[in-house]
Amino acid sequence: MDQELAVGPAEALCRQRLQPLDGIMAIQFKVLTVAIPLWIVGATTAPHRLISGTMLTGTVIVVAFQVRAGRTIDSPTAGAHAYRRAGVAFLIACSPISLSAGIPAWAAAALLITAVVIHTAGEPRHSAAGFEVSFALAPQHPTGQYLGVFGRGAGLAEALGPGLLIALCITWGRPGWYVAGAMFALPGLAAPPAVRWAQHHQPARQRRPGLLFAAVNLLLASSRGSELAACHPIHGFFFRTALAVVRGRSLQSRRSQSIRIDGSRQRSSAVEPIETEGGTRMVTSRDVARLAGVSQSTVSYVMSGRRSISPETRRRVEEAIEELGFQPNAGARALASQRSQVIGLVVPFAPGADMTGVLPFIETITKCAREEDHNVILATEDEGAEGLTRLSDQSLCDAIVLMEVGSKDPRIPVAAGLSVPVILIGVPDDPAGLYCVDLDYALAGRMAVDELAASAHDRVVLLGYPGDVMARDVNFVRRFLRGAEESAAAHGIAYAEVSPPEISRAGAEAALDEALTEPGSGDAGRLGLVVPDPQLIQPTLQSLLDRGLVPGRDLSVIGLCTDRTAETSTPPVTNLSLEPRDVSRRAMRILFRLLNRESVPAQSPVELVPPRLTRRRTTLPAR
Template sequence: MVKITDVARHAGVSPSTVSYALSGKRPISAQTRRRVEASIRELGYRPHAGARALASSRSNVLALVIPLRTGIHVPVVMQFAVSVVTSARRYDHDVLLLTQEEGEEGLRRVADTALCDALIVMDVQLDDPRLPLLRSLDRPSVMIGLPLEAAGLTCVDLDFKAAGELCVERLAGLGHRVVALVGSPPEVYVRRTAFAQRVVQGFTAAADRHRLVSSVHPCGATPAAARQVAERLLREQPALTGVVVHNEAALEPLLDAFEQLGLRVPADLSLTAICPDELAAALPVPVTSVDLPSAELGERAVDLLMAKLGGTEAPEVTLLAPRLTERASTAPRTVG
């Protein structure tokens, strides 16, 4: 590992001069600064976080707030986290991951220290109690999620309402007249989590527009819960031929349950989902799906945050348009 003393020796200056060049605490000549900078580049020296903080009056750390509440599908959440970390490294920033129930008190605790320069907040609720604090903080923040009132905030998300609509539009276009949404676990709806609520809004709006018979069914994240929902659907809606799934953990168990109940996908039941493409494509029956673009959302969130740190004004709302990929799980409704 290259040390500051190695840079000093290579540049022919004292270690304190290198430190001053990094921190700007004392003036040095332009010629000396250029010599130090050239040595840093040639040797590949990377100042530690403390030195970077001295140079910029920043920690070069972003806080990523992901409360791991019940009903959250951790593998998908971690895709977001990896994307944020990878994108932050492009800006030479590290990421502090906060996974507890970080409400207002937790955010205030972090904001009142020098631990981070800015925050990315996930698991956003429609009436999120953290909003007033985020608006008042003296450091930038970006939400991956869209609350009801976005004024004074910076939010980026998939357009989940449009995603719900798109799934129904596809089923309606194939002639299906009775459809159901198998949604997130019940506790996610109880918390009024924004993405889940918006999918329901889009699903219901599109179904009403096409005059379809429709219903919404929260589903736990276990095979047993998926089986119960499948049995209920067939009992209460015997004419059902189209299903939208917005629950990554329940997707494969639902396919298994429908098969065990004697329904073939897509011959008897067409199924679409909102989930990561790699999950939809890897199932025994590849599922027609709207991708959950966690990599792009994480990257967009970091880009917006770094722009705000640089003094650039960011839009209040950035919504990514949903993209549906047709696979083997959907087919025209069989009449007869």
């Protein structure tokens, strides 16, 4: 038996050590569409409209040079060298991005455009190298299965890349860009020896020439341009114009040459071709239906999950899909269903926004979307109602998730009138009939004070939110404050609210100065501090320690934050969990029921997730 067939495509791929290298490097595709826009908004003085400029620059370069780059990469060795050059380009590009923080706007804009040019110059090489290496080293028989396994690396990059880049480049800041650059460069440097190793251990086989030809690279340029075009209206016009020129040149050049694989004309695909009397063709859902003995519509229902199918029928269809190596074409499916297969996520990126707190929402929403075969496009809340209208009217997405909702948010009436389903993470004063999912902040406020009352505290001080957050009138702030105040009144405990001037160590110091000089602070009674802003928890703990006050010995501190933040604080803080992943999962579950026109359980359109209290080292024991 052929060695490749004996070990199987997945094991053969692991043996060649190429999937993880390509998967890690594929995270670079999210630099332009996720990391740089967030960096511009949160870390630089560059104008926000530069986001469109960077994406437009990237679109121009990819559309213009993808086909040209692919023509020079015609062997695994050439693909390996292209990986290396691309990795070096990505590393170099990270330096001017990092340096763009904290400098004048014009200098930041110049550095960012320079970085985009350098980064995008490496992108066509990376894309072309991935196609050439994956096809040229694929086993001769189970090619489709092999390429499907190879593509899992890019799939993981699609799902995990945004979260990883946000954690490195946005949360960590300038040093994170250098780490990200090294993360791209190291797989590129490792590619040449990995490819040589794979070629050396590859069983003897007939070489298939020219697997990466102009049509594949044109497809890459088309996909990249379409993704970026979705971010701004002008990109759509420019991309279609530029792509038409490239497509015309590509077709003209292919009139004089016919690329034949195993004696028949064929285009690249991640599925195994079927032999016919007239040559070969790609597997379709009709072939799956014929092998499984069912109708073509049944195959569609099994893949979409939108109708109940008997276990036996589902098993036959899944076995046929596995045997034929069938992978549905996303573009064709979108055309047939009149859907974009994209969920719009409007996220808060205002100055001082807690990106560490936003990250679990983005990660979970992206994961839920991928489980339903959808992608996620990010939009910033500063676009306001116009951004929602653009997402809907231009058919950029099938549904919208709206985060950080204001109590009297002007976007709500617009969202209620859109043609696509909209779900809110947050509860405005008037949801206008929209479904809302959020943490029960009023209950969280009550639980925090109840915990302190149960352990015989005499006084509670809430280190609240700074003035700019209060001015935005974010819906959860009022709910938490109201719940805490109601619980203190019910228990008859002295209660006060102190607002820090800013979210920083200095802000925590100022708030503590006021909290510790409140009337009654000199009494011997027990003091409990409640800190609802996650970004203020560690500065508060450190400021107390610097004053000689040890949380858990001299006073109690309860924070409102994720469990991860609570566990990594010094000392680990007793917390009420924000439950971001549970909130996100519930929101996406309702969203897809609305999107698929399934019945939503008859209940209130507002679903509140109860918080969870975890006692750690910062609360006094009961007496």
